[in-house]
Amino acid sequence: MENLNLGMFKSYDIRTKHQNLTPETIDRLTESVARYYRDDVKVDSLVIARDARLYCPEVMESLIAKVTEMGMTAIINPLQISTCHFYYMCMMNPSAGGVMITASHNPGEYVGMKFVSQKAAPIATGYGPNGGIAKIKEYYILNSREPRGKRGRIEIQNRQEEYIDYSLRLAGIAPLSLKGLRVFGEFLSGAAGMDFMLAFQKAGAAVTPSHLIPNGFFPSGDPNPIIEASIAPAREMMKSGSYDIGFCFDGDGDRMDLMFPDGQQIIPGLNMSLIIPSIQKIFKDYRKDLKCYVDVKAIPLALIEIAKTGIDQHIIRNGHSFIKAKLNEHIDEGFMVCEEESAHYYMNFPFDVEDLSKGFAATENTLFFALVSAKAVKENPEGYSRIKELQKYIRRYREWPLNFDRAEKMECIMQDVEDEMRRRGAVIIKDMDDGSDLDATCMRFNLPVHFTKDTAFPQRWVQVSQRISRSEDAMCRWEVVASDQELCEEYNNIVKKIADSYVEKGYAHY
Numbered sequence: 001m002e003n004l005n006l007g008m009f010k011s012y013d014i015r016t017k018h019q020n021l022t023p024e025t026i027d028r029l030t031e032s033v034a035r036y037y038r039d040d041v042k043v044d045s046l047v048i049a050r051d052a053r054l055y056c057p058e059v060m061e062s063l064i065a066k067v068t069e070m071g072m073t074a075i076i077n078p079l080q081i082s083t084c085h086f087y088y089m090c091m092m093n094p095s096a097g098g099v100m101i102t103a104s105h106n107p108g109e110y111v112g113m114k115f116v117s118q119k120a121a122p123i124a125t126g127y128g129p130n131g132g133i134a135k136i137k138e139y140y141i142l143n144s145r146e147p148r149g150k151r152g153r154i155e156i157q158n159r160q161e162e163y164i165d166y167s168l169r170l171a172g173i174a175p176l177s178l179k180g181l182r183v184f185g186e187f188l189s190g191a192a193g194m195d196f197m198l199a200f201q202k203a204g205a206a207v208t209p210s211h212l213i214p215n216g217f218f219p220s221g222d223p224n225p226i227i228e229a230s231i232a233p234a235r236e237m238m239k240s241g242s243y244d245i246g247f248c249f250d251g252d253g254d255r256m257d258l259m260f261p262d263g264q265q266i267i268p269g270l271n272m273s274l275i276i277p278s279i280q281k282i283f284k285d286y287r288k289d290l291k292c293y294v295d296v297k298a299i300p301l302a303l304i305e306i307a308k309t310g311i312d313q314h315i316i317r318n319g320h321s322f323i324k325a326k327l328n329e330h331i332d333e334g335f336m337v338c339e340e341e342s343a344h345y346y347m348n349f350p351f352d353v354e355d356l357s358k359g360f361a362a363t364e365n366t367l368f369f370a371l372v373s374a375k376a377v378k379e380n381p382e383g384y385s386r387i388k389e390l391q392k393y394i395r396r397y398r399e400w401p402l403n404f405d406r407a408e409k410m411e412c413i414m415q416d417v418e419d420e421m422r423r424r425g426a427v428i429i430k431d432m433d434d435g436s437d438l439d440a441t442c443m444r445f446n447l448p449v450h451f452t453k454d455t456a457f458p459q460r461w462v463q464v465s466q467r468i469s470r471s472e473d474a475m476c477r478w479e480v481v482a483s484d485q486e487l488c489e490e491y492n493n494i495v496k497k498i499a500d501s502y503v504e505k506g507y508a509h510y
Helices: 023-041 056-069 083-091 133-142 160-171 193-203 228-240 268-283 300-308 320-329 366-379 381-391 407-423 485-504
Strands: 014-017 045-050 073-076 097-101 110-116 154-156 182-186 206-210 245-249 256-259 291-295 312-316 335-340 344-350 360-363 395-404 427-431 437-445 462-468 475-482
Touching: 023 056, 023 097, 023 133, 045 056, 045 083, 056 073, 056 097, 056 110, 083 097, 083 110, 083 160, 083 360, 083 366, 160 193, 160 366, 182 193, 182 228, 193 206, 193 245, 193 366, 206 228, 228 245, 228 256, 245 366, 256 268, 256 366, 268 291, 268 300, 268 335, 268 344, 268 366, 268 381, 291 300, 291 320, 300 312, 300 381, 312 320, 312 437, 320 335, 320 344, 320 360, 344 366, 366 381, 395 407, 395 485, 407 427, 407 437, 407 462, 407 475, 407 485, 462 485, 475 485
Parallel strands: 045 073, 045 097, 073 154, 182 206, 182 245, 291 312, 291 335
Antiparallel strands: 014 110, 097 110, 245 256, 335 344, 344 360, 395 475, 427 437, 437 462, 462 475
């Protein structure tokens, strides 16, 4: 059992270093995935796509073979595409399931899979038909070989032009309407560049790309836009160029970080406050009282800015599958959009831009969010000037990790940090408004639990967030944000001191 690499089965996807897979385990895994879609999801076709990673083609070839051997149709684009492009393919094949072969923002030696069922609904561990990823894991352990019947077929689909047009129309951007806008794009050698370039060219923007060519070696560093070493060159290019806005994407294109012309990151929550008018316009004839989910790490100043738009915001647990499930579950209550401070944006995307009555898929489309952000920069430059000023009053240690050699100690350190913050007078938030467990802790000082447009913001404040990462092996993460550098350093050092004690005892390492 220990040689089966069961650690690759995460809460929201499958992810592992390629060196931990053999031809035999790849065969075993793809057999299990194909069986799950045929017998549990009960689809007769499966959308299969991949990003630019070096080891994706091997896994994709194996999965296509298994799917067709089991009598299903494999709907594929053989070329590398972004995860968001893949989600659009799934929306346009609503009766099919879908598997995206990717390891997202992880280093190049990783490979993995993300799963959806019909209508692009997310599949995760414990979520989806018959237990989702847990059922795939069960099949993987059993390793039973399923009987073959009539062989299925392979259908090639290229939806790129449709995907670009869909995103432009939904964003309300006509051809050449972004003319005069100067845009910088950092693609970190991932899969998002071509769609972005074609869409922005059609919109008339002048785009300067960096690391545009997909390259699974990721020569510019790990394809993660929140790793400073990976995006430091992009910051310098922004400073030395003459741009109105910059975009940075991860390896599979479902993360989108933004930059001001001076290379400073734009806080996702503050950007959300400026693009909400475009989102409200989309849903104006469907629902007027929209609500927004926000990351447990969302910056308090951003929450007030979102509240000023007339949209209520509610803290949500991290995890892309969980967020999509909640958006889908609570759409009738007006929940239409969500932002995560890790540079993820989500929305209930209509299947038909012209007819919202045809329903929605709760998913991701960074091309759409890039387009509406660029539109906001062009139409509301003073808004971006204002949030840049607001960011001067925010000091932050972006989420940092601690890796555990003894996984059972992760809950212990989380409790130790919470106890220390409670002793110091923190307001502790551990549940969503609907009573669901946040699977994280938000600890606030001199701040309320809920923010409204009338919330009076204090002069000095601190927020500490912590969570166990469900997409990495045995890892806890913390983020500290405060009104000034002194407070930020003080509370980050409090957490760091507790973390250091676990390292000294041999329970964890940085």
